[in-house]
Amino acid sequence: MVEIRKPIPVAEAVGLVMEHVKPIGTEIIDLEQSYGRVLAEPIIARHDVPPFDRSPYDGFAIRSLDSKGASGNNRIPFSVIGEIGAGYLGDKPIGEKEAYRIMTGAQIPGNADAVVMLEQSSETEGGFTLRKPFEDGENISYKGEDAKEGELLIEAGSLIHPGTIALLATFGYAQVKVAKRPVAGILSTGTELLEVGDELVPGKIRNSNGPMIKGQLNRMGISYRSYGMAVDDLDACTSIVKQAIAETDFLITTGGVSVGDYDYLPAIYERLGAKVLFNKVAMRPGSVTTVAVLGNKFLFGLSGNPSACFTGFELLVRPAILAIMGGTAPYMPRMRAKLGEDFTKPNPFTRFIRATWTFTESGIQAVPAGFNKSNAVSSIARGNCLIVLPSGTRGYATGDAVDILLLGSEQGVSEWTV
Ligand SMILES: Nc1nc2c(c(=O)[nH]1)N[C@H]1C(S)=C(S)[C@@H](COP(=O)(O)OP(=O)(O)OC[C@H]3O[C@@H](n4cnc5c(N)ncnc54)[C@H](O)[C@@H]3O)O[C@H]1N2
Ligand code: MOO
Ligand SMILES: [Mg+2]
Secondary structure, eight states: OOOOOOOBOHHHHHHHHHHTOOOOOEEEEEGGGOTTOBBSSOEEOSSOBSSSOBOSSSEEEEOGGGGTTOOSSSOEEEEEEEEEOTTOOOOSOOOTTEEEEEOTTOBOOTTOOEEEEGGGEEEETTEEEESSOOOTTTTOBOTTSSBOTTOEEEOTTOBOOHHHHHHHHHTTOSEEEEEOOOOEEEEEEOTTEEOTTSOOOTTOEEOOHHHHHHHHHHHTTOOEEEEEEEOSOHHHHHHHHHHHHHHSSEEEEESOOSSSTTOOHHHHHHHHTOEEEESOBSEESOTTOEEEEETTEEEEEEOSSHHHHHHHIIIIIHHHHHHHTTOSOOBOOEEEEEESSOBOSOOSSEEEEEEEEEEETTEEEEEEOSOOSTTOOTGGGSOSEEEEEOSSSSOBOTTOEEEEEETTOSSOBSSOOO
């Protein structure tokens, strides 16, 4: 008798996975290796930025009071007493109608309080003239205007991107405390599978899920151990899964999770004593996506169907990995878009359609990326988002407003909204 599985809503599946996340701990690494890692400490300004009043332009540092009354008809002459390039200091105080020639980034000297851009001056022998008055503070970039010492700038749990690295470098973090990265195990199951380099033979197909999952992990900077491909044999698969979960922090398997005669993952979870969180999700593709937990490790049983496998990874595995690393924005960003094509099929489950979003005159439009069944591989090679069509309606028409989830985005969001 075939097992009848009870589908749970996608949000519930995501919630169950997130409830079982165990943080992986932290380590200290070189700043230059930190791209893509999750910050394990907040960034608090160690000093003011900029650390001194400085010139935002190439020009002349003056005392504003000396420019009072300047106009086209009343040009005021200044004499230049020295030059300050960025990195140098002006040591003499500025006297009446005196100025330093100053370059962008240089510290404002003693009693100067304004900067005249080179373009705002007419150079003369030994100096320049002004044709407009300057205010106290005009063209000064003030100490602390960007960040004040002690200010909380970035929270722990944020993903380190190139801008974060710039901020850390500004405060002298040659090393930074980040979350450790879990190591994934990957196993593709299926007697029908050939290696990528093999010639096709009748009844067989090449393993595309294994390489795809590696790509999805690479995109996140997560390393993995590959356990290759396993034929559908319960004993052999059980021992590979056992070994894999002992050697890695979590295991992703593809295939063998449905109700077929050779779908052995459910039996393997039972043999290992793993707790199955769910084995049916009200989504398509990926309804058979199964997640189990053994000790503090996840066993992600992704579908063998390529589109379902891809979607299961993005919706359930990716946020779990980010949360294991303490990431506080683990979900794909969402936008509203106009559907670019009719989608008339009824929707018993929430549908995730691989699509391309573009910006058009009438706003953001999302067009499905072609053949969209669970077993499709062509459409996963196209597109940049997933259209979300909630269940329980009769269909969708061109122009309907829909949610889309952005794929491949470095920055995530903290709330699951589908
Ligand atoms: N009686 C039922 N049959 C099926 C159901 C169901 O509810 N009742 N669910 C269907 C759904 S939905 C999906 S999705 C698939 C899931 O199947 P499995 O996860 O068990 O995966 P397999 O049976 O191993 O393979 C399915 C399909 O995918 C191909 N495949 C597998 N591995 C790979 C790989 N590494 N690279 C490329 N393609 C792969 C495999 O050859 C099959 O065509 O079950 C439905 N059936
Ligand atoms: O798990 Mo399936 O992808 O819904 O066709
Ligand atoms: Mg199957």
